[in-house]
Amino acid sequence: MIAEARKMLSDGLIVYLGLKDIDLRKYGFGSFNIWHQEQWNMNKTWKEQLAGNFDHPWVFLSTPTLHTKDTSTAPTGRQILEVETLVDYQELKTLQERSYTEYLKRKHQIAEKLLDIVEQKFIPNLRQHIELKVIGTATTNEDFVMAPKGNAYGAALWPNYLKSRLHGTTPFANFFWCNATSGWGGVYGTTNTGMSLYTQLTGDDFCPDITDEQLIAELPTHYPDQF
């Protein structure tokens, strides 16, 4: 599967929805994410999607407005739902280069398929509550943040790439780096590389020197709403 995936470039398509007149909690959502499979064989799912077949896609659902008590994440009374799936970078890139209209059509076609599934399996009449809809793809990541090949989590997480990652220091004098590719993808992984580099450069180890047990015991005090 890895060899096949290397021929394709696994990437993401994400639909950001601003919703009104709905409380997602009533539909089973909360401070967690949902990984929904339309079929049990995940390798089959990835293979189909990377070949452009979205009949039984994987659907990732996240509700940022339910992950925090901070009300500034959305306008009053509104909630956010993110719906994501796997796409092949090259398919969208080729379409975009050939015709922006074709690219937009394909992007919307995949997004609508995802919304069909969300309506069937999670939120009937979801579309009636959509006030804002923004669809991003691998090429959006490339166009707006110059992410090479539209990556979302830095360099591919294949074993060889993980083994040979450059951490804070590089072969170039006075050139340091911290990002998803130097450590682990995602906000946590990226932030961690920044903290490590800070400690490495300054010697200031600002993380509290406490045991896991002490840290766990302190958590409810710091994050009372999460427990």
Ligand SMILES: Cc1cc2nc3c(=O)[nH]c(=O)nc-3n(C[C@H](O)[C@H](O)[C@H](O)COP(=O)(O)OP(=O)(O)OC[C@H]3O[C@@H](n4cnc5c(N)ncnc54)[C@H](O)[C@@H]3O)c2cc1C
């Ligand atoms: C749609 C999407 C959803 C995601 N959801 C989550 C999530 O829910 N949880 C999670 O943990 N992670 C998530 N991630 C992953 C997470 O956002 C990334 O792993 C993280 O932001 C990577 O940080 P970074 O600093 O390495 O790169 P980036 O955040 O991409 O920062 C790189 C910066 O460098 C700039 N840049 C690029 N080239 C140049 C240049 N030549 N000169 C100057 N500036 C340049 C870019 O504009 C950009 O601002 C998501 C990613 C995407 C795309």
